[in-house]
Amino acid sequence: MLIVRPARIDDLSALMELAILSGRGFTSLPEDEATLLARLTLSEQSFAGTVPTREAWYTLMLEDSETGRVEGLCGVRAGVGVGRPHFSFRVMTLAQFSSAIATRFDHQALVLVNECAGWTEVGSLYLRPERRSGGAGSLLARSRYMLIGAERARFSETVMAELRGYFAPDGTCPFWEGVASKFFRLPFDQADHMVMSTDGQFILDLAPRHPIYVELIDEAAADAIGKVHVEGQAARAMLEQEGFRGSGLVDIFDGGPTYTAPRDSITTIERTRTCTVAIGDPGEAEQTIISTNRITDFRAARLPVFVDGDRATIDASDADLLGLNTGDTMRVRT
């Protein structure tokens, strides 16, 4: 069975392997052991409740219980922009009218903003390529909403996700080349790495303070605004299924879109109910996503569950793997 569980410090080598596999532009998964170790440490503290609620960053691992192999990961950051600003570009329309020539011009411009402060972010969604297209991706993605739903008060009323921006087939990032590189004057990989491995002061110092007119940037960069990386299409489809929509914000490095949803309207959160665990034969019941009902020792999986009123019957071996006992509460996505 595939189980989603909190990351542990001893996941470091698996996390490093996934970071290498995930490739370029995956900002939250740099190929840097010290940064990944710090992330695992923060995650352990977050699950243990020993960091301030808004600074928590939960990392979840998808593990195959038969092989013990980590197949993917995902994360939830309780609040972005808490310690330092979280900048984005807002794509704005600036309308100008001239009565002398009776013409209106609508200009699009990129304006640097810090709008996301305090929002909860879901991200770092990554699954080994050989495990894709079999439902594991949606288990991983939805496990984050099960986690948020288990203890809503720990999270913001707005949830965001930043999708990776467009990369050309030759590996270049047109938005970086045409816009961001003019301000940061670094190779993309170095700047991307610095987002996680430094305090981000270079962004505060160098990010453009004035609107950038889209008509004045090269066409390839303009076309990439709000466009999603080819490998991010499934992630976007799943966000849309959960009720997320484009917010008009884009990433200042790669131009990828920021999607948002009100926390309590996220489909999985709306459709999940709390039940009392019964151990037994669920019969021909359909597989559904379930999770434990609290963040400490959080577990999520997809398994057959027979729901009768407030009682949910699951198989004894499944209950064992999830650490659930008769009479416990668990959450079931209906």
Ligand SMILES: CC(C)(COP(=O)(O)OP(=O)(O)OC[C@H]1O[C@@H](n2cnc3c(N)ncnc32)[C@H](O)[C@@H]1OP(=O)(O)O)[C@@H](O)C(=O)NCCC(=O)NCCSC(=O)CCC(=O)O
């Ligand atoms: C994102 C995942 C984990 C998704 O896993 P899978 O590919 O197995 O997903 P899947 O089950 O095949 O597909 C999930 C849903 O997306 C739909 N789908 C798949 N490919 C699609 C495409 N090209 N266009 C439109 N829809 C598509 C499927 O029909 C399915 O919908 P139905 O359920 O209706 O059948 C994976 O693709 C991956 O690791 N990608 C590379 C890393 C990446 O780019 N991650 C996102 C980073 S951005 C980020 O982390 C923020 C976003 C976030 O965290 O949610």
